[in-house]
Amino acid sequence: MTTTAIGHNTHLAERAYRIRRNALLMGEVQGQGYIGQALDIADVLAVSYFHAMRYRPAEPEWEGRDRFMLSNGHYAIALYAALIEAGIIPQEELETYGSDDSRLPMSGMASYTPGMEMSGGSLGLGLSLAVGRCLGLKRKGSDARVYTLFSDGELDEGSVWEAILSAAHWKLDNLIAIVDVNNQQADGPSTQVMAFEPLTDKLAAFGWFVQRVDGNDLDAVVAAFDAAKSCPDPKPRMIVCDTKMGKGVPFLEAREKNHFIRVDAHEWQLALDALDAGRTA
């Protein structure tokens, strides 16, 4: 199995497999893409879209939906893969990924893609937007939640900590933030670029309900999302997910860690094969 799942979460393992597969197919179209990240976050997206969130595939702007905010816009390839699996974007459109006039540009933008709730690319914006969405939902009396995914590199930005302070101040219990700790950013391992540990303690001290899990352990991710939803405290919720870049494709997992993992033209098929091998193993 590419990801651990026991009992009833096996259907999520299949979803995660298909998200990874979609991402690899998109990477193959352009011969590039943030595939290391897409593979590391596929399990979190599977749990978000096929366990935790409420939405209508045919009606991406349905008022009652839970909002999913992709702060790290360069992870768009991963979110497109999930939106395709969720039926929000047609499967055929995958072939246009990153091409001129596609609705699937390499960096996620709200004006291009159904299901894309914000324009990312400039990092460190998502949590601020999420605070506003949460305030707005509460103001409207809506019980919808806001999920926001951001990356460990974004922890360097002051704006992220402004929003962390603010979400606790406003007691935003309708906010579930997920940070992908893949220990990678542009210039190297995140913990070396700018030390941010002990992260759980810091976030708890800021007034959040915090959990830290192996983001590639589906059962653990499911349990964390469940606990985040059911926690009775008037606090925003943070799920710190430790993930492995390239997860599910062993030769990419083993490749030298890099923000932009190079994949040679002939390797996309090998990666798809490796992913399939893991699925049936």
Add this chain to the structure above:
Amino acid sequence: MSRPTPAPATGAKPKLKTSAMIASIAGEGQRTKAAPFGNALVELGKSREDIVGLTADLAKYTDLHIFAKAYPDRFYQMGMAEQLLMGAASGLAHEGFTPFVTTYAVFASRRAYDFVHQTIAEENRNVKIVCALPGLTSGYGPSHQAAEDLALFRAMPNLMVIDPCDAHEIEQAVPAIAAHNGPVYMRLLRGNVPLVLDEYDYSFELGKAKLLRDGADVLVVSSGIMTMRALEVATMLERDKVDVAVLHVPTIKPLDTATILREAGRSGRLVVVAENHTVIGGLGEAVAGALLRAGVHPPFRQIGLPDEFLDAGALPTLHDRYGISANAMAASIKGWLG
């Protein structure tokens, strides 16, 4: 509010038409030089021990990693925190060092604007802000397209603004801006950077515009990569018997008004300002203002990015779409000449 579903892709896979973040601006077969900024800064660092390097998680993407490798104890990785980057650089400058700070042009100008304004420009600190992905040099969409950096930084008192054309110029600009005691913003081309101006007996001088070739019909006034394009266009238009002069203006602020007025004042030429920047507030409007104030009124046109959020897509597609490719530029000029 999303865009229409596109027609399904047909035929060969559209690999070349990619909205990649970092696309090369070098044309096929064009001569290039690797990392002119990083190498020039290492060279300068030998004699200038006051020089330190800072980045916001983009050393590798601004060629500053070369400096970091040569002088690890003079390099500060500030994390992806552009506001901190500017404030800390100001602090180092206040203590007598000469910081070269790097990030992308969008983040220096947009995320960190107030920090540059207050801690660097207002305090008049000796900080050199050197930024990759100037203007439209990324296919990623508005988040990475610095269409307005020159307008924003031109509006800031004390700050000198430089838009170099090629590797040759960047190499010369590095010691020149280091020798100037005061804040500077310089646009950066990184990686394998085109080499053009070495064939024109050209040398960079801070604050100076230079005529690269003369011509009787059109005067193109340009900066940055648009000078490279202008030279290409001049050659293309020779075939149509259109004689194009090219005035290169790498220092956007302070503007070399004397040279611009002298060249634009020569009668009988269409003046075209070409810039890799929105038509609002950049070189075009700077030149227009200078001409108007001096009572010089040649026929005047602007080539630059439109006042809109630009598309994501392949750079060649976008440069054609927005009129800043050599072909598009040549067509515009021919159209204006009638």
